[in-house]
Amino acid sequence: MSTSPEGTVRPSTPLASGGPKLSVVVPVYNEEENLADLGKEIREALVSIDYEVILVDDGSTDRSFAEIETLGRLDPRFKAVRLGTNFGQTAAMAAGIDHAAGQVLAFLDSDLQNDPRDIPGMLVKLDEGEGWDVVSGWRKRRQDKWFTRRLPSQIANAIISRTTGVTLHDYGCTLKIYRADFIKNLRLYGEMHRFIPALAGFLGARIVEVPVNHRPRTRGVSKYGLIRIFKVVLDLHTVKFMHQYLTKPNYLFGGGGALMLAAGAFLGGVTLYKKYWLGVFVKDQPLFQISIFFSLIGLQLLLLGLLAEILIRIYYELRGKRNYFVRRTVNFK
Incomplete structure (x- = not known):
């Protein structure tokens, strides 16, 4: 019996067998003081690996892009993507994903708090056993202030893990490695970058978490504040909704419509009972009007659900999208 990869998700391929190319994606925003050292650390850490570095300048207002260009002149493996303005970390990561050529993608912060020396070990972990995605x-030993950084992060991690069912200690750590088959089929909007592991998990990705080195920031200032925890909560609702109802909107609208129709039918039955069995004049009573209101709203929700189903099918058909991913096939050529 032979097996062959097909579709958008391939079986795990050992890095040692031919070595798939690694793309290191680094979002950059006003980090001119750190980029030269970052480039040096990456070169030293990945000396035995075939790689490229995609540095995405997210509308920096300092000399970050000039520093990126210098890195590119010194080493052609360092490539630059410059965004028109500050679109945010999610957009910067999405741009890096779209421009990356590697079969494996690593993400790294540009503030030197992540340690590039962790990447080789994470690549080894990627192919451990049957392989991870x-x-x-x-x-684990985060070098940030407890009240303003670590505590909000712990709360957010607990909320995200419980809501999505994909349990991680540290969703906020940028240092992560993905097989390109998964990451390139995720569309990122808003502030969705922190939910990428959960989005991959929804597709059946095998996820493992490993402790990594974390260093205190020595230059520059943090670009994050306490407001981010509110963004996490808002975006989490979007992620949950998209996961549950994007391909089956009738479950949402149809379910609500069915409940409204049932309520309308029940109230209508009570109205008929009062009229024909008790002899009560019900035409001007609120109960009669409420039953009609519930019935009409329920019917509208059912029709809205059907319309949404049609639109979703048109979306997938026209874009050639599938609502599933094939990991492996058997005896297909």
Whole structure:
């Protein structure tokens, strides 16, 4: 019996067998003081690996892009993507994903708090046993202030893990490694970058978490504040909704419509009972009007659910999208 990869998700391929190319994606925003050292650390850490580095300048207002260009002149493996303005970390990561050529993608912060020396070990972990699809960094000994950084992060991690069912200690750690088959089929919007492991998990990705080194920031200032925890909560609702109802919107609208129709039918039955068995004049009573209101709303929700189903099918058909991913096939050529 032979097996062959097909579709958008391939079986895990050992890095040692031919060595798939690694793309290191680094979002950059006003980090001019750190980029030269970052480039040096990456070159030293990945000396035995075939790689490229995609540095995405997210509308920096300092000399970050000039520093990126310098890195590119010194080493052609360092490539630059410059965004028109500050679109945010999610957009910067999405741009890096779209421009990456590697079969494995690693993500790294540009502030030197992540340690590039962790990447080789994470690549080894990626092919451990039957192979993983995502290796997620865990800043077990995080070098940040407890009240303003670590505490909000712990709360957010607990909420995300419980809501999505994909349990991680550290969703906020940028240092993560993905097989390109998964990451390139995720569309990222808003502030969705922190949910990438959960989105991959929804597709059946095998995820493992490993402790990584974390260093205190020595230059520059943090670009994050306490407001981010509110963004996490808002985006989490979007992620949950998209996962549950994107391909089956009738479950949402149809379910609500069915409940409204049932309520309308029940109230209508009570109205008929009062009219024909008790002899009560019900035409001007609120109960009669409420039953009609519930019935009409329920019917509209059912029709809205059917319309949404049609639109979703048109979306997938026109874009050639599938609502599933094939990991492996047997005896297909």
